[in-house]
Amino acid sequence: MERKKKVAIIGAGPSGMAQMRAFESAMKQGEDVPEFVCFEKQSDWGGQWNYTWRTGVDEFGEPVHSSMYRNLWSNGPKEGLEFADYSFDEHFGRPISSYPPRTVLWEYIAGRLKQSDLRQHVRFETVVRFVNWDEDTQLFTVLSEHLPSQETRTETFDNIIVASGHFSFPNAPEVSGIESFPGIVHHAHDFRGAEGFADLDVLVVGASYSAEDIGSQAFKMGAKSVTASYRSRPMGYDWPKGFEERPLVERFDGDIAHFADGSTKRFDVVILCTGYVHKYPFLPTELALSGPNTVYPEGLYLGVAWDANPNLFYVGAQDQWFTFNMFDAQAWTVRDFIMGKTPIPVAAERAASIAEWSAKFDAISSEAESILFQGEYVRDLIDRSDYPDFSVEEAAQIFIQWKSDKAKDIMGYRDLTYRSVITGTRAAKHHTPWLEELDDSVERYLATDVEPEREARSA
Amino acid sequence: MERKKKVAIIGAGPSGMAQMRAFESAMKQGEDVPEFVCFEKQSDWGGQWNYTWRTGVDEFGEPVHSSMYRNLWSNGPKEGLEFADYSFDEHFGRPISSYPPRTVLWEYIAGRLKQSDLRQHVRFETVVRFVNWDEDTQLFTVLSEHLPSQETRTETFDNIIVASGHFSFPNAPEVSGIESFPGIVHHAHDFRGAEGFADLDVLVVGASYSAEDIGSQAFKMGAKSVTASYRSRPMGYDWPKGFEERPLVERFDGDIAHFADGSTKRFDVVILCTGYVHKYPFLPTELALSGPNTVYPEGLYLGVAWDANPNLFYVGAQDQWFTFNMFDAQAWTVRDFIMGKTPIPVAAERAASIAEWSAKFDAISSEAESILFQGEYVRDLIDRSDYPDFSVEEAAQIFIQWKSDKAKDIMGYRDLTYRSVITGTRAAKHHTPWLEELDDSVERYLATDVEPEREARSA
Numbered sequence: 001m002e003r004k005k006k007v008a009i010i011g012a013g014p015s016g017m018a019q020m021r022a023f024e025s026a027m028k029q030g031e032d033v034p035e036f037v038c039f040e041k042q043s044d045w046g047g048q049w050n051y052t053w054r055t056g057v058d059e060f061g062e063p064v065h066s067s068m069y070r071n072l073w074s075n076g077p078k079e080g081l082e083f084a085d086y087s088f089d090e091h092f093g094r095p096i097s098s099y100p101p102r103t104v105l106w107e108y109i110a111g112r113l114k115q116s117d118l119r120q121h122v123r124f125e126t127v128v129r130f131v132n133w134d135e136d137t138q139l140f141t142v143l144s145e146h147l148p149s150q151e152t153r154t155e156t157f158d159n160i161i162v163a164s165g166h167f168s169f170p171n172a173p174e175v176s177g178i179e180s181f182p183g184i185v186h187h188a189h190d191f192r193g194a195e196g197f198a199d200l201d202v203l204v205v206g207a208s209y210s211a212e213d214i215g216s217q218a219f220k221m222g223a224k225s226v227t228a229s230y231r232s233r234p235m236g237y238d239w240p241k242g243f244e245e246r247p248l249v250e251r252f253d254g255d256i257a258h259f260a261d262g263s264t265k266r267f268d269v270v271i272l273c274t275g276y277v278h279k280y281p282f283l284p285t286e287l288a289l290s291g292p293n294t295v296y297p298e299g300l301y302l303g304v305a306w307d308a309n310p311n312l313f314y315v316g317a318q319d320q321w322f323t324f325n326m327f328d329a330q331a332w333t334v335r336d337f338i339m340g341k342t343p344i345p346v347a348a349e350r351a352a353s354i355a356e357w358s359a360k361f362d363a364i365s366s367e368a369e370s371i372l373f374q375g376e377y378v379r380d381l382i383d384r385s386d387y388p389d390f391s392v393e394e395a396a397q398i399f400i401q402w403k404s405d406k407a408k409d410i411m412g413y414r415d416l417t418y419r420s421v422i423t424g425t426r427a428a429k430h431h432t433p434w435l436e437e438l439d440d441s442v443e444r445y446l447a448t449d450v451e452p453e454r455e456a457r458s459a
Numbered sequence: 460m461e462r463k464k465k466v467a468i469i470g471a472g473p474s475g476m477a478q479m480r481a482f483e484s485a486m487k488q489g490e491d492v493p494e495f496v497c498f499e500k501q502s503d504w505g506g507q508w509n510y511t512w513r514t515g516v517d518e519f520g521e522p523v524h525s526s527m528y529r530n531l532w533s534n535g536p537k538e539g540l541e542f543a544d545y546s547f548d549e550h551f552g553r554p555i556s557s558y559p560p561r562t563v564l565w566e567y568i569a570g571r572l573k574q575s576d577l578r579q580h581v582r583f584e585t586v587v588r589f590v591n592w593d594e595d596t597q598l599f600t601v602l603s604e605h606l607p608s609q610e611t612r613t614e615t616f617d618n619i620i621v622a623s624g625h626f627s628f629p630n631a632p633e634v635s636g637i638e639s640f641p642g643i644v645h646h647a648h649d650f651r652g653a654e655g656f657a658d659l660d661v662l663v664v665g666a667s668y669s670a671e672d673i674g675s676q677a678f679k680m681g682a683k684s685v686t687a688s689y690r691s692r693p694m695g696y697d698w699p700k701g702f703e704e705r706p707l708v709e710r711f712d713g714d715i716a717h718f719a720d721g722s723t724k725r726f727d728v729v730i731l732c733t734g735y736v737h738k739y740p741f742l743p744t745e746l747a748l749s750g751p752n753t754v755y756p757e758g759l760y761l762g763v764a765w766d767a768n769p770n771l772f773y774v775g776a777q778d779q780w781f782t783f784n785m786f787d788a789q790a791w792t793v794r795d796f797i798m799g800k801t802p803i804p805v806a807a808e809r810a811a812s813i814a815e816w817s818a819k820f821d822a823i824s825s826e827a828e829s830i831l832f833q834g835e836y837v838r839d840l841i842d843r844s845d846y847p848d849f850s851v852e853e854a855a856q857i858f859i860q861w862k863s864d865k866a867k868d869i870m871g872y873r874d875l876t877y878r879s880v881i882t883g884t885r886a887a888k889h890h891t892p893w894l895e896e897l898d899d900s901v902e903r904y905l906a907t908d909v910e911p912e913r914e915a916r917s918a
Contacts, residue, residue, distance in 0.1 A: 053638040055515055064515070129588070151744050195642070
């Protein structure tokens, strides 16, 4: 009898949870799945969606994983991320809106695994310190630490699945003079809420999702002014009064920011919305993926298998239009590789596939094309495994529609609804417009006795 | 010919710098010193004294080391920490005040090494990921990562000297309701300055040095009110109007803090001044020192040699009255152990020494006794090596005097002066009282054309 394979999954966020779900799904069909252990440094699963008030390092001195803030609502329609094997309707028992707050999404992803016994596979509060590959034994050595006891432990595994995400380690460039800016300076990663920014002048540095959403939060919470500073081009939304975009902040002189167009403005708060970097402190150079953040990161066969050593896998390492459903498609694919249901092709064949996808990736010239590229990628994965089929193509169209809806009304787009590509259900119109809702709790969100607004707010 | 020993020093802060200085001192006397490498994750040396505006994680995603804030002035007299082999007079060429700002102290510690070629021994921006001890080879394996290139590297060493400090990893207990406190919540580690706290109500949680000094900073910078919350007993200083102490904050309800005496107060900002933990993420359990923070941590022979494996050393692992001068005394001692100038005694002898010191430690019943205990410890080390002798006893008396001076005037004690135990020089009265000085730069500090205050501010 062959020795049972041992698999280590690093991270129990949406990607790691998808991976466990994939193994569970095979198990339920009576297949003999490998032994798997999921290492999670937090005390609960959910990854980014596991909100913490802590910033910087956690209660054990480890870098805080989640970049989530209290009042975050999904910034993309939930119809683009719905699990094919666990619909929103199934979880909530009735239609909900298209842009739920974080607590609601957290309930949904945790809800899928609630009926399973997957929790027993997770070693919580356990950080992976280092992974080594032994060419002789063809095994990985994993050195981990149980944080509460500080006990370190060494084990071997046949496969490693890196599911630790890439929106946790801030990219925070130096700005001249920032060291003596007298107010609060944070990276978006450490932003927890804008309630304290009421009546303040807030600068968000950046022109991507963090700047857009944290700036909008500050606006919503009553900031005196919100200024977003862009390096190459403005977000260009039709911002409300009190929200403006300026070119790059080049230096600070005390609390005065100097912008590339020569203009200046005084600020109370600076939030660096300057993105995240790929960082895998537990991997040796030769196994570690590095930036930039794209829909087709280099070195991964089918976006999951580390080409230089395909015993190592990454789930969720791409820049993301598709999220939970893409992680599922990847997790099922990885499972099939590890279980030998799908053989991993030889190097030349992998190289050909990588070349083909790279060419498609290089040809992308718009956001819509980027969405379609990722749709095509997810479709390819789904066709390879027994993950329940769904219309990836319709989901891609929802993302394209979303981009257009957002461009029309940046403060109102979250009040719109879309149709599920899994169940066909049209999302419910929410009882309160996003801009007016200050209570983001699940209880309030799911409440049915709330007087709905008579008419939608005009942008 | 015997193979040259290889020594790894982890950290190039005051302790690691002292260790390099110790080796250099032997080298200058023509001795054959081991090969030594110092690993430093920051891009410069100075440890805590290497100020950064960054909070949380640094530009490479590593936990920020320094807990320093912009406006920090030494909170103990410099006469208690002066190097015996490099006086303040030698560095500055004239007497300076007793409580210099951080920039001035940084210049002093960096200045001592300026003439040397020790910098070439430091691998900057290089983090030690993990250390293993190999019983067979009697060598340590050190796995490190050069952060800018993400290159990992494995090397072996005969000795490890842990000089990474223990005021970098926050102890930050959960307080009920803190997750929805709407304003800024930070640990003291991430506090960078109180200028932004003008007109705000500030809560500092804690009753030790951080609470005392960050609370005082907030007061100095014009906070509307400062409240310090203590667990066991108040600091008890004669605080100025607008600064009060309350018992433990038991919970938050929105921005309202509820204290153990039933009182409540609304706050804009919460700073957790709840101390630090011993954390050595690069060490396996059996080599890692763990808390609490005391003047005689368990498991260290002479406070430096890891009793369970005396090939490993710690410098600066104690709670500290003495600082730079104690690190020197330790570094010289460690050097002599490693170079075999002093043999490391057998286990039974080490145990006897530990038992003797532990008994003295257990008998400490006051802060003055704690100071005297540490003075006796430093004296013992100095008598064992060729570190220049100085009156440790007088320095201890300065600390005792300092405690009393502080008790008399918490907002004014930094304006007092003491006499150097190295040169006998009386410190200069500074041109501006601490409470009135808003410019903490070296230039301003060293300026001689500043009109001195006519009379000291009354407390």
